[in-house]
Amino acid sequence: MDEVSTVTAAPRTSEPHAGQPRFFARLVRAATSSVLATAISQVTLIGLLWWGATPTVASAVAFVAGAIPNYFVARRWAWNRKGKPQVKGELLPYLAVIGLGALASVGLTTLAGMITEPLEISGFTRIIVLDAAYLIGYALVFVIKFALLDRLVFRRPRHVVHAQ
Template sequence: MRFSRYAVASLVATGITQLVLSVLFSSGLDATSASAIGFVAGAVPHFVMIRWWAWGQRGMPRLTKQVVGYLVVTGLGGFVSIGLTTVAEQVFAPLVVDRGARTLVLIIAYLLGGLPVFVAKFAFLDRVFGQAYDATSSTSVRAANPVAPGTTSS
């Protein structure tokens, strides 16, 4: 269930990222800046969605650890995607003159950069968010009237 919710949140965040990337690049911004701004635009709601919805986290406990863990793993993935987008722009700019077609090339490059880290990112985030989730969702069972060993209750 967590993975499904994580996947849906990732799709929504990717949609936001791609929309921002497309609009900014089509408007004349360079590929690196457009993909970086798009990345941040998708990463912020993604954090909120996975924390609240996928892992059911609320409140402040472990928030700092979760933010730091999310920033590290998402930053590494974003670095790969932004780097591939930048390289794609440098490679395809001389070959594809139409800005709309180049925007499509950048979107594909960005998506391809994110695919290899998708499952690894979930596994890492499940450790970061799952520990708090498991701690808050576990229940302890206690006996109402415990009997000391070696005694009877007659």
């Protein structure tokens, strides 16, 4: 009679993004979340500029208005993270990464405001110029921001062991 041996597989370390959607799905979902955040930011920015806020204040408030819902939507939908976020491991690194986007958007909007001031561009035309500068700054850092969020902030720890 042949003897059958059983081999128990050793536990394996999870992939960096185990339990999360695949890369392309994460990218599309993060981009979709970013579009939602941008829409919220745009309404805020245009409204504040229309009411006479400075480009720096308007763009800073607009960025925060979009960043808050973006964090929760992207965290849950793009990276499948649930539960209470860890402050040191997730929230603080997230704030550092989105700070890059804020600097680019607020900086370019402020620069556009400084340029349009002496040119005496005003009213709706100025709002469009400032809005375009804000969007360009936001778009410039999206890819870098996504890579940092994907590889550093929302990366699953390598030490997680799955039972088989």
